[in-house]
Amino acid sequence: DADDHLMVSEYVIEIFNYMKEIELTTMPNPNYMESQKELAWKMRGILTDWLVQVHVRFRLLPETLFLCVNLIDRFLSTRVVSLAKLQLVGITCLFVAAKVEEIVAPSVAHFLYSNTLGPISLETEILQAECYVLKTLNWNLSYPSPMHFLRRISKADEYDVKARTIVKYFLEIQCLEWRLLAAPPSLIAAAAIWLARLILGQDKWVSRLTG
Template sequence: MILSGDQDDVSDYDEADYYDEQGFTTAHSIRDMSVMLPPRFTHKTRAEVDAAKEIVEARLAAEDEEDWDIAMVTEYGEDIFAYMREMERELLPSPNYMDIQKDLQWSMRAVLVDWVIQVHGRFGLLPETLFLAINYIDRFLSVKVVSVGKLQLVGATALLLAAKFEEINCPAVDEIVWVVDQGYSKADIIKAERYMLTILEFALGWPGPMSFMRRISKADDYDSEIRTVAKYFLEVTLMDERFVACPPSFLAAGAQCLSRMILGKGSWTAEHVYYSGYTFTQLKPMMCVLFRCCEKGRKHHDAVFEKYTNRSFKRASLFVEEQIRFGFIPPFQLEFDPDASRDLYQEMHMVPHALSTAIPILG
């Protein structure tokens, strides 16, 4: 899908006029770029979602087991997630923001995200904190043009803000100064924090994909293997600019669906449609792009791949790599790769036949 916008030539801006005293400037223009966008809801897909809702609600017991847990506030569940679906779209970054950056490229964003993932892991922070930090980075860069020398400061500040929002015990400013190798002072971090809050207009409550994944996981009876592989797929999307404009609910649904497929645990059922709000047909284009990202995982998302080789993550990245090497191909892949053939895929993976079932996750 294509988003369009007017293009201004920013190459003639004077350096002194272009950047303000903090090294930032207001975004000026957006030009055309191909991005992955969420699907539209046609009459057909609406009917499918409504039918799934009718089927699932008819199956639900009169007293759901979660009704006994007052912390689950099940009576407000639909209203809460309806609100989250509104907020996820309101707080999305521009998918074309790199076009207004004078010095930056998407590859530089990938390097920054790679670094943020490593720092996030070193501090042992929650998954929600990571996704929130990347959202802050992308939203900030959608509004302000940043010099190369300030890019790491943006990443460090976003991670600090996200940690303050999500964590019980968040890193101290001195620790942030340490992870940037004294590249910025404590005063720089505090000043940048105030500035980022102003640019984001204190709108910090973006609902990340983990919240939506927990809801979808109910359809899988909270299967830990499906969820772990899906979390790996979700973090893969952080590294690729094509997913910048995707709402987190859409990413969570696609990651969960692809995880079920590669694990050989069945199709996208009415329960999955009900809890995710997306049909299988809507998810196919996004899963196709996500699968291609994983074909060369060590090169495409090195930090994420290395993270998920850990036993605590069930070595999910190694499992996905092995499945692809042994010939796993999503059944819809050729629909979105018209120039590819199954023989070409099999030759690339050096196996005679594509596997139809998944092998167990490595222990």
């Protein structure tokens, strides 16, 4: 990509080294549910599944979903949340993530009138929750999602469409799996491409995929 200035190939190694550093600063506590009084891992799965539906409804980017789930897990790692407020936390984190990742993010009104939010009925609820979530997370939204690492891997894999499609499926379903919370995004992306290659019968790891 030396001839394509938009790919900034001269900085790519430094960029991904930096991403591997900051991914460790945005990791949630993998055991945070032990401190939650009213919640259980099953409820996290139900919430995430519902957010995926909202995400699809608004046709948001994959990065928005990954950032949303990360914000939820990090927030719940720090604050004890009642079951009654869990949905509010979820939709607020999706609202924040959309602001970060989307070119045109849905407004609060769009979320409120999507007929999926149940008891949440006031814009002020989401806006107040937004401020509280951001303060709790110290405004740190620098989360490198597995999709960022997948793009680098796909480049090395010469954009194998079948492998990339399978990997994207794995990356999406891992959002619901709490047992992967301890794994950094770069490792999840690497594991997903390895499993995809095994499925496709490409069981030999090639050197260009290393690093």
